[in-house]
Amino acid sequence: MTDPVLELTDVTFRRDGKKIIDGISLTVRAAERWALLGPNGAGKSTLLGFCGAVIFPTSGSVRVLGAELGRVELQRLRRGIGQVNPRHPLRSPLTIREVVLTGLTATIDTPMRWTPTPDQLDRADAMIDTVGLTGKAKEVWPTLSQGERGRALIARALIAEPRLLLFDEPSTGLDVAAREQLLDTLDTLDRTHPDVASILVTHHLEELPSTTTHALLIAEGHTVATGPAPDTITTENVTATFAHPVEVRHDDGRWTARAARKLSAWPE
Numbered sequence: 105m106t107d108p109v110l111e112l113t114d115v116t117f118r119r120d121g122k123k124i125i126d127g128i129s130l131t132v133r134a135a136e137r138w139a140l141l142g143p144n145g146a147g148k149s150t151l152l153g154f155c156g157a158v159i160f161p162t163s164g165s166v167r168v169l170g171a172e173l174g175r176v177e178l179q180r181l182r183r184g185i186g187q188v189n190p191r192h193p194l195r196s197p198l199t200i201r202e203v204v205l206t207g208l209t210a211t212i213d214t215p216m217r218w219t220p221t222p223d224q225l226d227r228a229d230a231m232i233d234t235v236g237l238t239g240k241a242k243e244v245w246p247t248l249s250q251g252e253r254g255r256a257l258i259a260r261a262l263i264a265e266p267r268l269l270l271f272d273e274p275s276t277g278l279d280v281a282a283r284e285q286l287l288d289t290l291d292t293l294d295r296t297h298p299d300v301a302s303i304l305v306t307h308h309l310e311e312l313p314s315t316t317t318h319a320l321l322i323a324e325g326h327t328v329a330t331g332p333a334p335d336t337i338t339t340e341n342v343t344a345t346f347a348h349p350v351e352v353r354h355d356d357g358r359w360t361a362r363a364a365r366k367l368s369a370w371p372e
Contacts, residue, residue, distance in 0.1 A: 106134050107170065109268050109301040110155055115164035117150050117325075124150050125161070126325040132318075134267070137294070138303045139312050139333065142322040143346050148305045149272065151322070155303055156270050157181050169267055183210060186261030186269045186300075190254055190276045194245055200256045201241040204228045207260035224263075231259035234296050235289050251282030255289050262297065269293075269302040275311040283311065291315045307346075309337065314357030321345045339364075 110132040117125040125147045132138055142148050153159030154166045157178055166173040169184045186207070194203065196213050205228050209215050220228070232241050235255040248256065254274055261269055271290075275283045290313040293300065306312065312333075319336040321328040322345070329341040337359055339352045349364035 108133055108167070109169060111167040112154060113165045115154060115161040115166060117159070118162045124325055128322065128327050130320055130330070132301050132303065134299050134301050136301050137313065137315050137317045139316050139319040139337070140303055140305045140322070141307065141309070141319060141337070141345065143307055146322045147325040148322065152270055152272055152303065152305050155268070156185055156187055183264060184267050186264060186266035187272070188257045188261050188270065188274050189272045190250070190257070190274055192253070192257055197244045197246055199242050199244055200232060200237060200248070201225070201228050203245060203256050204231055204259045204263055207263040227263055231263045234262065234292070235259045236285065249282065250277045251285055254278065254286050258289060267300060269300055271302065271304040273306055274304065275306065275308070287311070287313050309342070309352065309359040309361040312359050323347070
């Protein structure tokens, strides 16, 4: 068994005296594709902040890529973590290729006096091809659809050859077609980047890629269920997580959820 890419051990987090995360543990290994599910306010973003080495827990320990937070130089550690956030705060009219290249510099805009090498340019184009944006490398950010931006950000995360990918609600703002294109892109990573571990945060089961291998369900900062995805993303566990009777189905590798037909089945 390979060494963990990520280990959260009994982590807690308090903000203004309120406990946001309460004793959650998680171990992620290479090639595992995790889903982090929970309602709004459950603590998903805080937990993802631990995984990305941007938030420190109040108690407990976090080890990312073999290094413990608090005992490692953070900038160096973050270079091994690819983050995809649809709220990427870019305002400049960079091209897709330029946006992807900022994944090498870990910046939002292209740094002054920095020029990519021919090899880096080739790698950027390869990543653009990987996410299905072939022929669009010169298109500029303000003209892109939300779906194209999402795929460009995946290429940006991949170019630095991360060992861990973090997706923070990547389907936010997408229509059905764009969402399906994005999920197809995520599924291809199982072939193009098989050893990379990933965590995808969402509160919609329909937004989970078919390649999802494991899941962590949380509510009010606590773990509700964790383990292999088919055994964890179930009617019983999702109902408990969202505090509402939900019927979960798993067909052809994809999950769906709807309100349970018999509300009387809701436990007393």
